[in-house]
Amino acid sequence: MIDWARVEALVDEVGAEDFGEIVDLFLTEVDTAVAGLEAAGDNPVLLAEHMHFLKGAALNLGFDALARACQKGETAAAMNAPQAVTAAELQEIYNQSRGVFERDLPGKLAA
Numbered sequence: 353m354i355d356w357a358r359v360e361a362l363v364d365e366v367g368a369e370d371f372g373e374i375v376d377l378f379l380t381e382v383d384t385a386v387a388g389l390e391a392a393g394d395n396p397v398l399l400a401e402h403m404h405f406l407k408g409a410a411l412n413l414g415f416d417a418l419a420r421a422c423q424k425g426e427t428a429a430a431m432n433a434p435q436a437v438t439a440a441e442l443q444e445i446y447n448q449s450r451g452v453f454e455r456d457l458p459g460k461l462a463a
Contacts, residue, residue, distance in 0.1 A: 374413070396434045421442055
C-alpha cells in the first residue's frame with residue numbers, strides 16, 4: 353500500500369524538517385483532487401486529468417495502491433470508460449493508504 357523505500361528516499365532528498373511540509377501539502381492537494389473527481393462526473397477528459405495528477409502525487413509520496421488505481425482510472429477514462437474506477441473507490445483507497453501512512457510513519461522515521 354505504501355512504498356516506504358520511496359518515503360525514505362524523499363526524506364533523504366528534502367530533509368526531515370521539510371518532509372513534514374511536503375506531507376501536509378500532499379494531503380491537502382490530494383484531498384482537493386479526490387473531491388474534484390466528483391465534480392468531473394463522467395467527463396473522460398476531466399477524469400483522466402484528475403487521475404493523472406493524483407497518480408503523480410501518489411507516486412511522489414509512495415502511495416502505491418492509490419497510484420495503481422489512478423493509473424487504471426486514467427487508462428480507462430482515455431478509453432471512454434470513465435466509471436472503471438469511481439471517485440468513491442479512490443476515496444476509500446486514499447483513506448486506507450493515509451491511515452497506514454500516518455500510523456506507521458513515526459516508526460519508519462525513527463528507524
